[in-house]
Amino acid sequence: MRIVVLTGAGISAESGLRTFRAEDGLWEDHHVEDVATPQAYARDPVLVHRFYNARRSAVAAAQPNAAHRALADLAQEHDLTLVTQNVDDLHERGGSPSVIHMHGEVNRALCAACDHRWPSPMEIDVNTPCPSCGRKTARPDIVWFGEMPYHMDQISAELERADLFAAIGTSGNVYPAAGFVQLARQYNAHCVELNLDRSSVSRDFHEHITGPATKIVPDWVLGL
Incomplete structure (x- = not known):
């Protein structure tokens, strides 16, 4: 079975990493437009670097949880393409052999001058x-708002051939990732949402499983 899994901030929340969209509209006590746009970096690179240095430390202190490890187990049994919106490395440290980071990685740097x-x-x-x-033009290798996500051609090709598409811990608010379920359905994949609550695109899924990722993801993997 060919499976595409998309993960979002909800899968890492139980490892202690705060989700991107908090109820107060802030991300780690900062407005997103002040730390996660090219304009913010041009306006105040010192603040942006300080913010991502702190995120790097938080990721280093976090540990992969049962949901990360369950997806690593899934890769041993099926043809799995694992796509994440997360910039942490918890999937890799949880044992996943191959991860597509569509929004970049906090543990990598990018030269704004030569790429x-x-x-x-x-x-x-x-x-x-x-x-x-x-x-002296180093910046975090992060896809900020207003920039094109990485690996979109590869992701689209994998969605077209998938038998099963699963979105785990995603809000359904950030595109183009929120539109992956519609593309997968177009190519007749069975689509399942695993989340703490219904997402903004829940109506597009065939199946819904709600609860903490550390409980529902291992149970789902065992049932495949």
């Missing part, structure tokens, strides 16, 4: 040079 990418040190700032071109 070179490299493993990020725990802290980078406005004086961090690119190891390729030497310019």
